Amino acid sequence: MTVKTHTWISLWFILTTPVILWDVGYCFMRPRSMEGGDLHWIWAPGYTIYQNVDLVYGIPSLERGDGFTNAQSFMNVVETLLNVLYVYTAHVSEWPPAPLIGFVAAAMTFSKTLLYWLQEYYCNYCAIGHNSWDMLIKYWIIPNGLWLVFPALVVAQLGKDLAESLHVAHKASVKSASGKSG
Template sequence: MVTTRSARKATASPSPVASFSSTTSFKTPSRASRGSSKALWTHSPSRATLAWLALSLPLVIWDTGYVLLRPLTMEGGSLHWPLYTPYKLYGEVDHVYGWKAFEARNGFTAAQGALNAVETLMYLAYLWLYAFRSASVAVKGGGPPVKALSGRPAAMAVLIAFSAAVMTLSKTVLYWLNEYFSGFDNIGHNSTQDLVLLWIIPNGAWLIFPTYMIYAMGGEIVAGLTAASTGVPAKSE
């Protein structure tokens, strides 16, 4: 009996589509049970990611406003009180934010603020996708459904957040290296205690949490690409 190419094609098994989340579990959208046996690639942000964005985004928006609206937001400016009064102290701790850099027409501060605005828009786009394009997803193996993105919106959200986190980490590293290679010109006048409490600890958070996001979402991207190229679901590391 001769088997035609079209017959062999018709009997071929479809390649599986993997499903991944930030918690590295496999999930199947509830609507998949309406006639489709394929599981979609899904993503839901971890609690740590949501907590970090809830804390950092208002602070970054505040910081960006101060930087891009200088000198109005600086001491003596019409917008300084009451919103930007803490920057009087911070401008004395870090001269990049104070009158020294502004009067020297140092462009680093404003350039950093402009990138802050881009990053913020990317993080907001990620949160918008999760808030308005997600759906209830059943967890494989039981458990209560979770809110998750699936398919293309999930891929777009992870790519946007991953790219924004890389920008945040890179910019923060550049900020620290700028001090190192300038002989700590803007922060070297501080006591050790002030430097640790008012500069290292606050700015260190923007190294730790973006690194976590890069690790978690980068693992999801690698796992998704692995599954797409091999047809074998692979958990993100």
């Protein structure tokens, strides 16, 4: 049985890998990656703005010793490894369970991002509430919203594909069992 693939899913996983690794690098290298740090040039100008828009990425979080930033970055590493594993198993080794890997990776990304948004809601927007709506929409809602929308679409598509595969396998199993008893 060949692996059913979707170009847009593979492209999402491939194109987001360097973005995620760039973000992980910024988080794990703080304070050196932050504005004023000797390595900030690698992340400028994007994180010069972002560390002031989302204080989870900024000085206040670092000074408090808040572990959420690096904890979510660690999860980003796991998700990215799964994304790359999906692309490899779907397109190179053509391993039939590959869609399950992609499904799990996208579900992790969606869940972690939703947690990130819910954290803001339940702390009364403690890390982003200081922004104007213009700044919030441009630098937080749209970019972070992509990490909800696309993983949700991946989960829906791969979930549908997995359900179809299970249905086909079940029908084959029933057919095989009825052929043996007859």
